[in-house]
Amino acid sequence: MKISINRLKQYISLTESPEEIAALLTRSGLEVEGVEEFVSVSGGLEGIVIGEVLTCEKHPDADKLSITTVDIGLETPSQIVCGASNVAAGQKVVVATVGAKLFPTNGEPFEIKKAKIRGQASEGMICAEDEIGIGTSHAGIMVLDTVLPNGTPAKEYFEVSEDHVLEIGLTPNRADAASHLGVARDLKALLRRSICLPAEKDLTKEVTGPSISVEVQDAKDCPRYAGVVVTDLKVASSPQWLQNFLRSIGLEPINNVVDITNFILHDLGQPLHAFDLEKISDGKIIVGKLPKDTPFVTLDEKERKLSGEELMICDPNGGMCIAGIFGGKGSGVSDQTTSIFLESAYFSPDVIRKGSQFHGLKTDASFRFERGTDPNMPVYALKRAVALLQEIAGGKVASELIDVYPNPVQEFVVEVEYAHVNRLIGKKIEPSEVKSILESLDIRVENETQTGFTAIVKPYRVDVIREADIIEEILRIHGFHQVELSEKLSTDFLADHPVKDLNKLQYRLTEMLAGLGYYELITNSLTKPVYAEKSGFLDVAQNVEIFNKLSEDLGVMRQSLLFSGLEVMSHNINRKQTDLRAFEFGTVYHKVASGYKEGRRLAIFHSGNRSAESWIEPAKPFAFADLFSTVERVLERLNIEVGSMEVVESAPFAYGLILKLGEKEIGRLGLVDDKMLKLAEVRQDVWFAELDWDLLAKKASGLKKYQEISRFPEVRRDLSLVIDKTVTYDQVKVVAEKAGGKLLRKIGVFDVYQGDKIEAGKKAYALSFILQDQENTLTDKVIDKTMSKLIEAFQQQVGAVIRS
Incomplete structure (x- = not known):
């Protein structure tokens, strides 16, 4: 919805800037999506003035050119070479001065410069109407009949309108604000200023016209129906102020009668409809419904079958208009119309909404009626419209004002x-x-x-x-902004929030891991006390002992899923099943000062080869990257992003990583130390990850984040860095993400080298960087600048040497 600031000022005194008004309205619930400048003539005729031709002589070197001197209000007249045949001394003309930018009706804008035309200086241009964009004629220069002083800006003569227009995203509940008056009411409350409404004029019958009667058959769907006959109309173009207003809010002027109804609709929020009086049979208006499948031709010349539920404005011969939605072809106003019946009504929102949806017709009128208009506005709006018809179109009131309102809507x-x-x-x-x-x-x-x-x-x-x-x-x-937030902020929810179903969450991961080729383990929670005693990473004091032991091998509750899983690995390896991948959801138990504590864990195991030997390629043993990749898949499935990673080289791992989310540890993964393998009698390498399932389930989100695929191409650049062995890839990645900014979409490692070709204690990373802009195609300049930032950051923050 577009709202003119100039029109708002007719209702309320505004000294604030358009941007301040926009902010004020947005804060109060009328969201202003944009503020646009409107000028009724392109360019606003800036640099164009009224001048007077003092002299006019033929150009010595061109038969069709004249050399003129023109007074444009400066100390000395300007010499202008003119090619128009109708230029003459003594004329008042329109002059584009040097530096002015012209916006012609047809063609591209251009700037007026000092020039020499066939050897004669020319300081400006005497204009035809199409050259300044106010018409289409190019028959000659414009000759004005005016007493305005020379040098007067042309915008004053042509009454150029300048305005600011607010684009308001109107929410469905604010039907009252679907007009300039409605917005002015909000500003009245926000600024505590008075609002000025034009006085309501009495409609005095001026002439006697054809009698008109109204019968409302359905008072429920049409609680109020008002109208009046206006005769002696002269349908023509609207005055400039009205055309400018309509154009400023995105409407094209049609003729003075239609333009007035559109003006009232957008100004007061009250839709009106004008019927050609001569096309109303027997002088009778009937408001009711027609049978289903009755054909009706609307103003767009389409025949539509009625549903039988829409409200119709009829005469004794049939339908003339779908009430509140769209007029009929047979009763509309044309250039030959001299008398009209002007309708102003209040229709039930329900009946208008149903009719609009059934016919797929969305109009400015239906937009307002189906949300709810003001039942007290129809007569006031009717009187405002008639006053304009009298002023602009020469109309005369030819009937008493009809107002059928049997059951007034209550407050x-x-x-x-x-x-x-x-x-x-x-x-x-x-x-x-x-x-x-x-x-x-x-x-x-x-x-x-x-x-x-x-x-x-x-x-x-x-x-x-x-x-x-x-x-x-x-x-x-x-003001929402005036409500301070307390230190302990809480809120009430209108809707229920379903509790996470942990079983469904676990089943979702079980399906995924099984689909990746993993077998699920279900092992005994009872385990050997020796694991805690000899492993070096479990606390013997935290063992939960069983009072009535079945055996010493099942004497305590497990503190980790590691050893119960290793026992499964050993069992399978001893039976020649050496290529293993498995997972387990299980509970671990600890004795603490306050009693006992238990928690759920997710364990993942790899051992042997990730792919079997074949004629295509040799067998490939599992590596750390395989385990890390699976853990990433688990976290991605739960929509959890790892906050940070730390290297760990302590039991039970030979080496590995600690994953953290903030300050909380998500889990650990890595290569199981040989000491642990011996305790469980496992004779080959095992990769193991143990994740805190309770924490993961708590942080898991069912919401996926999506973003639009960029229309612009991505660019890849590679760098080779020589860094200390102690520098981790995670450190390198953090530096890159910070230095690369929003253009860095992805970073990857495609080669790692450690050998005698580089300095001892060093390693080389070959990194790939994917750069992409969501809004523009990347230029070489932008790419080079980004890569320079990355190189500088690597050199300063991780001591990298860039290999060429």
């Missing part, structure tokens, strides 16, 4: 308690301030007590019918 009565106001807002607002805000919104406060009051809401506020709605109105005018 909403809402009981409000101050305690509820303060509770829902989260801040105490003084009763005097509450009353002031509501009265500024035209909501009356009655029956005041110390604990509450009765709010009387006008029916145009269709969204304010409950106590919570009143409180929302108070808050949005008081």
Whole structure:
């Protein structure tokens, strides 16, 4: 919805800038999505003035050119070479001065410069109407009939309109704000300024026209129907101010009658419809419904079959208009129309919404009617429109004003308690301030007590019918930004949030791991005490001992899933099943000072070869990257991103990594130390990961993050770094992500070298960098700048040497 600042100023005094007004409205719930400048003539005729031709002589070297001197309000006249045949001394003309930029009706804009034309200096240009974009004629220069002084800006003569237009993303509940008056009402409350409405004029019958009668057959769907006959109209173009207003809000002017109805709709929010009076049979309007499948031709010349549920405006011969939605071809206003019946009504939102959806017709009128218009506006809007028809189109009132309104729509009565106001807002607002805000919104406060009051809401506020709605109105005018956040912020939820089903979450991962070729283990929670005694990483004091032991081998509860899994590995390896990948969800147990503690863990095991020997390639043993890749897949499935990683070289690992999320440890993974393998009698390498399943389940999210695929190509650049062996890839990655910024989409390692060709204690990383901009195609300059930042960061932060 577009709102003109100039038009708002007709209702309320505004000294604030358009940007300040936009911020104010957005803060109160009318979200301004943009502020645009509007000029009725492209370029605003900047640098174009009124001038007077003082002299005019033929060009000595060109028969079709004239040399003129023109007074444009400067100390000395300007010499201008002109090619128009109608130029003559004594004329008032339009002059584009040097430096002015012209926006012709046809063609590209161009700038006026000092020039020599056939050897004669020319300081400007005397213009035809198409050259400055105000018309299409190029028959000659414009000759003006004006007494304006020379040098007067042409924008004053042509009444160029300049405006700022707000683009408001109107939410469905704010039907009351679907007009300039509606927005002005909000500004009135926000700024605490008065609003000025044009006085309502009485419609005095000027002439006697054809009699007209109205029969409303369905008062439920049409609670109010008003109209009047206007004759002696001259259908023509609208005055410039009206055309400028319509263009500023994105509408094209049609003729003065239609333009006035569009003006009233966008100004007051009240749709009107004009019927050609001569096309209304027997002078009778019938508001009702027609049978299903009745054919009806609308203004767009399409024949539509009626549903039988839409409200129709008819005469005795049949339908003339789908009420509140679209007019009919047979009754519309044309250039030959001289008399009209002007309709202004209040229709039920439900019937308009159904009709609009059934026919797939969305119009400015239906947009407002189906959300709820003001039932008290039809007569006022009708009188405003008739006044404009009299002023602009020469119309005369030829009938009494008809107003069928048998059951007036009542105001909403809402009981409000101050305690509820303060509770829902989260801040105490003084009763005097509450009353002031509501009265500024035209909501009356009655029956005041110390604990509450009765709010009387006008029916145009269709969204304010409950106590919570009143409180929302108070808050949005008081200002969301004025409600301080407490140190212990809490909130109430309107909707239930389902508790995570841990069994479903576990099953989801079980399916994934099984699909990757893993076997699930289910092992005994009882284990050997010797594992804690000799492993070096389990605390004997934390062993949970069994009082009635079946055997010493099953004497304690396990503290880790490692050894129960290694026993399975050993069992299979001893039976020549050496290529193993498995996982287990299991519980671990610890004795602590306060009693006993247990927790769920996810263990993953690799051993042997990742792929069997074949004629295509030799057998490939499992490596750390295989285990890390599987752990990444698990975390990705749970939508968890690792915060940081640390190298670990202590039991039970020969080497490995600790994964962290903030300060909390997610888990550990790596190559199992030989000492652990001997304890479990395993005779080949085992890769092991143990993850804290309780923590993972708590942090898991069902929400996926998506982003639009860039339309612009990605670019790859490679670097080779020589760094200390102690520097991890994770350190390198963190440096790269920070230095590469938003352009760095991905970083990878495609080669690692450690050998005699580089210095002892060093290693070489060959890194690939994928760069991509979401909004532009990357240029060599931008790419080189990004790579320079990366190189500098590697050199300074990890002591890297760049290999060429």
